[in-house]
Amino acid sequence: MNKxxxxxxxxxxxxxxxxxxxxxxxxxxxxxxSQWFQVLAEILTIPSLILIIAIPVWMIIDLARKKVADKSIFNLTFFISVISILLIGFAMVAIN
Known part of the structure; x- marks a missing residue:
């Protein structure tokens, strides 16, 4: 698999x-x-939390190794990951 x-x-x-x-x-x-969405949310909560943490760590490791193939895709991925983390933080603080 290429970079x-x-x-x-x-x-x-x-x-x-x-x-x-x-x-x-x-x-x-x-x-x-929505019953189907509540069931789906219960199933996907743990994997999504793991991915929210794992993707930026994975990106930082690849950046340190200089294995980034395309900076624009890297920056977009990092931006989306940061927005996801901020939304989870908002959900934990403001909604509770």
Whole structure:
């Protein structure tokens, strides 16, 4: 697997976690009661939290090793990861 394909995989994972977090917050704030989404959220909460922490750590390790294939994809992935972390922080502080 080449470096560019790895960057796209990391970007896809970060984007999927971001979409999950935004959708979860939207459903909670608007008080939408959907049984299938609650079950899906229970299943995906732990993996999404692991990915929220693992993706930036993985990015920092690759940056230190100088294994970054495309800086623009790297920056976009880092930006999406930081926004996801901030949204989780908002959910923990403001909603509770």
């Amino acid at each position: 560019l394909k790895l960057e796209y995989i990391r970007l896809t994972l970060a984007f999927l976690v971001f979409v999950y977090v935004v959708t979860h917050l939207f459903m909670y704030i608007n008080r939408v009661e």
